[in-house]
Amino acid sequence: MATATEKLPGDDGFLDTFTVGDDRNAITTTDFGTRVNDLRSLKAGKRGPTLLEDFVLRTKITRFDHERIPERVVHARGAAAHGCFTSYDNWSELTAASFLSEKDKETPIFVRFSTVGGSRGSPDTVRDVHGFALRFYTDEGNLDIVGNNIPVFFIQDAMQFPDLIHAVKAEPDREIPQGATAHDTAYDFFAQNPSSLHTLFWAMSGHGIPRSYRHIDGFGVHTFRMVNANGKSKLVKFHWKSCQGRASFVWPEAQVLSGQNIDFHRQDLWESIEKKFYPEYELCVQIMEEEDMEEGMKKYGVDLLDPTKLVPEDKVELKRLGKLVLNRNPKNFFAETEQVMFCVGHVVRGIDFTEDPLLQGRLFSYVDTQLNRNMGSPNFEQIPINRPRCSPVHNNNRDGAMQQLIHTNNYAYTVNSLNHGRPKPADDSPKGNGFFTAPDRKIRCAHYTREISCTFLDYWTQPRLFYNSLCPAEKQMVLDAFRFELSKVESLDVRKSFIVQLNKVDNRLAKLVAKAINVPAPKEDPEYYHDKTALGLSILKEPLKSIAGLRVGILASVTNSSSIEQANILVTELANRRAVGLVVAESVKDRDENVRDGVDATYGASDAVLFDGIIVVDGAGKIFDPSKRSPLYPPQRPLKILEDAYFYGKPVGAIGEGKVAYSYTRLPGRMTPNDQDGVFYADKVEKALLDKFEGGLKKFKYAKRFPMDDPEPS
Ligand code: HDE
Numbered sequence: 227m228a229t230a231t232e233k234l235p236g237d238d239g240f241l242d243t244f245t246v247g248d249d250r251n252a253i254t255t256t257d258f259g260t261r262v263n264d265l266r267s268l269k270a271g272k273r274g275p276t277l278l279e280d281f282v283l284r285t286k287i288t289r290f291d292h293e294r295i296p297e298r299v300v301h302a303r304g305a306a307a308h309g310c311f312t313s314y315d316n317w318s319e320l321t322a323a324s325f326l327s328e329k330d331k332e333t334p335i336f337v338r339f340s341t342v343g344g345s346r347g348s349p350d351t352v353r354d355v356h357g358f359a360l361r362f363y364t365d366e367g368n369l370d371i372v373g374n375n376i377p378v379f380f381i382q383d384a385m386q387f388p389d390l391i392h393a394v395k396a397e398p399d400r401e402i403p404q405g406a407t408a409h410d411t412a413y414d415f416f417a418q419n420p421s422s423l424h425t426l427f428w429a430m431s432g433h434g435i436p437r438s439y440r441h442i443d444g445f446g447v448h449t450f451r452m453v454n455a456n457g458k459s460k461l462v463k464f465h466w467k468s469c470q471g472r473a474s475f476v477w478p479e480a481q482v483l484s485g486q487n488i489d490f491h492r493q494d495l496w497e498s499i500e501k502k503f504y505p506e507y508e509l510c511v512q513i514m515e516e517e518d519m520e521e522g523m524k525k526y527g528v529d530l531l532d533p534t535k536l537v538p539e540d541k542v543e544l545k546r547l548g549k550l551v552l553n554r555n556p557k558n559f560f561a562e563t564e565q566v567m568f569c570v571g572h573v574v575r576g577i578d579f580t581e582d583p584l585l586q587g588r589l590f591s592y593v594d595t596q597l598n599r600n601m602g603s604p605n606f607e608q609i610p611i612n613r614p615r616c617s618p619v620h621n622n623n624r625d626g627a628m629q630q631l632i633h634t635n636n637y638a639y640t641v642n643s644l645n646h647g648r649p650k651p652a653d654d655s656p657k658g659n660g661f662f663t664a665p666d667r668k669i670r671c672a673h674y675t676r677e678i679s680c681t682f683l684d685y686w687t688q689p690r691l692f693y694n695s696l697c698p699a700e701k702q703m704v705l706d707a708f709r710f711e712l713s714k715v716e717s718l719d720v721r722k723s724f725i726v727q728l729n730k731v732d733n734r735l736a737k738l739v740a741k742a743i744n745v746p747a748p749k750e751d752p753e754y755y756h757d758k759t760a761l762g763l764s765i766l767k768e769p770l771k772s773i774a775g776l777r778v779g780i781l782a783s784v785t786n787s788s789s790i791e792q793a794n795i796l797v798t799e800l801a802n803r804r805a806v807g808l809v810v811a812e813s814v815k816d817r818d819e820n821v822r823d824g825v826d827a828t829y830g831a832s833d834a835v836l837f838d839g840i841i842v843v844d845g846a847g848k849i850f851d852p853s854k855r856s857p858l859y860p861p862q863r864p865l866k867i868l869e870d871a872y873f874y875g876k877p878v879g880a881i882g883e884g885k886v887a888y889s890y891t892r893l894p895g896r897m898t899p900n901d902q903d904g905v906f907y908a909d910k911v912e913k914a915l916l917d918k919f920e921g922g923l924k925k926f927k928y929a930k931r932f933p934m935d936d937p938e939p940s
Pocket of ligand 1: 298299300301304338339340356357358359372373374379383384385387445446447448533566567568584585587588591592593595596
């Protein structure tokens with residue numbers, strides 16, 4: 227941990243002025259500062275009753291009763307971190323935004339990751355779209371990019387958002403299921419609103435069940451504008467590219483994790499930062515011309531105002547503008563992560579909106595939701611995590627509940643002469659210093675209408691583009707996901723309607739799902755089908771860029787001291803490669819600094835889902851014998867960990883006698899050491915084995931092991 231004087235990049239010390247620690251001289255006081263010398267309640271006699279007069283008791287209980295604020299109506303479950311954004315260059319040609327005005331310029335950042343549907347206490351590893359909301363505390367005000375890990379969204383009109391959320395959240399009568407779309411109302415909505423198909427396909431693939439927040443990309447989703455100081459604007463799509471690479475669980479893993487450790491993602495983020503495996507993401511933009519607003523259909527086949535479509539990376543390349551490094555955990559979850567109030571309307575000079583109807587609706591919703599979460603107080607911007615870090619805030623907004631500032635300008639109106647017109651407006655010309663709307667932005671002359679543009683109406687080409695771009699194992703994941711979700715839908719009519727939509731994307735997929743849910747197999751609908759693919763959509767086609775913070779379970783035995791010693795040597799070797807080795811054995815043993823004898827976890831409390839790879843060390847092979855019993859863990863647990871890891875597609879390895887473990891597995895032939903299949907073996911801990919294992923961790927999933935349906939179903 228950095229000391230108070232050593233500041234990490236992006237740490238401007240601003241929040242430190244608000245922190246309260248109870249040091250050794252701290253004495254309990256009431257909220258109004260009176261010291262309290264007895265923390266028991268005031269009573270009439272030792273046996274009560276308690277007296278109403280007791281202001282200490284009353285305030286303590288009242289404060290407790292009011293500790294909660296409403297959870298977010300969506301994205302309630304999440305975790306956050308502080309960091310630093312560094313610009314790669316001077317991007318003034320592109321934008322007047324000050325945080326991009328110089329090479330190496332640093333800007334403090336706060337990021338909150340989340341799931342969408344579940345409540346605040348829901349498991350991290352449910353299948354869902356994931357929020358990637360980010361605030362830049364720039365020297366010209368706060369910029370929030372409130373995005374997701376999927377580049378498209380379910381709907382095209384803000385009017386539909388409450389309907390979408392009512393449908394995907396738990397059913398209103400029983401509040402079941404928690405954080406899952408596998409139920410009737412969700413699929414009724416999806417079937418009736420095919421604009422949702424594209425995002426749904428992404429969510430049913432590995433993108434819906436990521437390995438961690440470190441292993442997702444982020445997207446601004448809508449088209450935005452960047453405007454330079456000459457007033458010239460470009461259309462942009464924001465992307466955050468994970469420098470770790472993208473990785474996902476398989477569905478059975480995600481399900482087990484929801485029970486094993488509901489805080490898995492939150493913990494991964496926290497521990498990675500504590501261990502200095504700082505998560506990194508590059509800010510990239512796809513840049514398009516202002517004319518493409520009208521020409522988008524011709525040039526890219528999509529209307530750039532439609533948030534259900536992406537612009538393929540092979541059509542418009544990504545330009546890398548800078549890097550974000552997350553290097554500090556919050557000090558208080560409530561004060562920072564819970565009270566951060568992102569608003570899509572938090573923009574700075576050099577950034578501007580587009581006419582995307584969903585984006586326009588969001589501009590209204592976020593301020594409103596923050597008013598609700600702050601019990602109606604408009605002063606939420608004054609909470610420390612929300613305050614801008616640039617010069618003080620000057621305007622004529624006044625009063626309201628919980629006002630924190632003492633305004634001394636008595637002339638809070640514009641135009642005033644008594645205070646010389648102060649505060650004065652900033653220079654609103656592009657060359658000036660204030661926010662300006664892109665001067666080349668035009669509103670088309672049009673009739674009032676509630677109609678949707680015909681350029682928004684193709685709902686099937688891009689889901690198919692996405693599906694075509696996946697590798698076979700990922701297509702199987704999508705198939706399995708739809709089979710799972712739709713089998714939970716009770717209404718036959720809803721299942722039938724959804725199959726009609728699915729069939730417009732892919733006939734084989736629709737036929738296989740239909741068969742599992744008692745719906746007649748649909749006939750091909752060739753007018754919808756095409757063979758196009760796009761880059762950057764598949765997770766499994768790309769290996770990870772780094773193994774930092776990945777967890778390797780080292781299966782050992784305490785009955786053999788050399789086994790534990792070898793396991794601890796591996797811990798050190800893996801640490802040199804920035805991975806985390808965790809020694810698993812029959813019982814826990816605390817680490818002695820001078821001896822390599824630590825055990826981190828017991829077999830009784832371990833599971834394959836907690837690790838990204840497994841290595842069985844020398845001297846532990848025999849405990850995998852299914853006929854052997856131990857009073858220290860459930861029967862056959864070590865064998866189950868090894869086999870499950872294999873079935874989940876993780877790299878597995880063995881050293882020396884540890885190889886015996888393979889002979890007890892249910893598929894000994896397939897688990898014979900073979901580098902190609904991700905089963906590694908060596909006589910001792912050696913570089914060659916570690917290199918290969920590192921390669922296995924980067925590959926992350928050996929997808930050939932996953933069971934597949936027949937290519938041509940009957
Ligand atoms: Fe949000 N969204 N949203 N959303 N959204 C909220 O604001 C809303 C949309 C996103 O970590 C809420 O503070 C409407 C798209 C994230 O604190 C609320 C519409 C995208 C977060 C809200 C959308 C998002 C939110 C709930 C359609 C991806 C979590 C709590 C017009 C680009 C932020 C809150 C955090 C949160 C409304 C659509 C992402 C109610 C009305 C599209 C990451 O204001």
